[in-house]
Amino acid sequence: MMLEPSNDHERMLQGLSALSDGEADGRELRLSVDAWRQDPELRASWHCYALIGDVLRSDDLASAPKQDASFLTALRSKLAQEPVVLAPAALVVQPAKPAVVAAAGGSGRVAAIGRARRGWTTTAAVAASFMVVAGVSLVWRAGPSSEAPVAAELAQADESASTPASLTESGNAMERSQDLDRYLAAHRQFAQGPSLAAPGGVRQVALTPEGR
């Protein structure tokens, strides 16, 4: 009885088999998904394993593979037009693309640029949080350990700017994130400049806060 895969291809197949059952460890998951992306034979095997499971549970799920493949081809072209979903449990930042959500109306222009919060589940959405008040920026910086975020710099506060909900996130203390610290440091320049709501420099990305 062969217990060890004899080559990389078989190792990847084993990984895909385990992955389809939710039993692949982190490393195996990464390797298997990367391999799936590269190798059409692995993609065919993944489809085959899924088909086998479906047919075992019900004969009427035994669809012809051409239908299945054309479904994926059609979906791929639609997916290519979608902004890439980015909502990891741990914040992974790309300084070139900050998240911007411009708040509507009100005196004292408040533009909440995303929101940073560490949820309690691995599937929680996280985004970076800044506050721009009346042309002056207020930069969040994560406090030490599990303290709530501390407002770092504030100049020329606008009286009419009330504390937005993002500043008083009850319950979810923000844990210190080195990624977030780097991101904030990279954007310290915005602390002096005018608001980030100026067009051209920023872009809305598909990040949403937890909750409806």
Next chain:
Amino acid sequence: MSSLQPDVDAALVERVKQGDVKAFEMLVVKYQRRIERLIGRMVRDSDLVFDIAQETFIRAYRALPQFRGESAFYTWLYRIAVNTAKKALVDLKRDPVITEAAMATGDDDDETSRPQMEQIDMATPEALLASKEIASTVNAAIEALSEDLRQAITLREIEGLSYEEIADVMNCPIGTVRSRIFRAREAIALRLKPLLDTQNGERW
């Protein structure tokens, strides 16, 4: 499958959330047939089933940041499919009798097929024949497996047990369970792939 078990797709879903679209494609390949069958119970036109299924996956992809893992991914996807199909039916002002019949018996938790709604338009007799051939090949391959391999894959795919649970039932290490399930799949795939006309998987 026990609702207390962690979602088998949790790791893949997290991977999608880290920006890996291909991981989402893997989920699509995994669930496309079940989703189409579900929609096919509510909608008879096969072209429409295809369109609604496509829209279902796109909506799921867009909504993934809001998916918090409170239910299994497939459960969540299932609900999106039902809602998308209902919306399509309303939009198209389909026959209200059929719609009501679908919705009246449309128990969201019921995945069993009902004969009166089973008239899925398979487009061609050839496709229907190919499907029957696939089903009989899989079943024959299962019967040809050794007892250990058959039991392992049956416990996993039909009973929905985890590797750990199967190891308990079969009184063997988890590594052996993993190996048996893999070898069962490969043995069945060996018989199945000639039927799948994959031409070295280029289609994928």
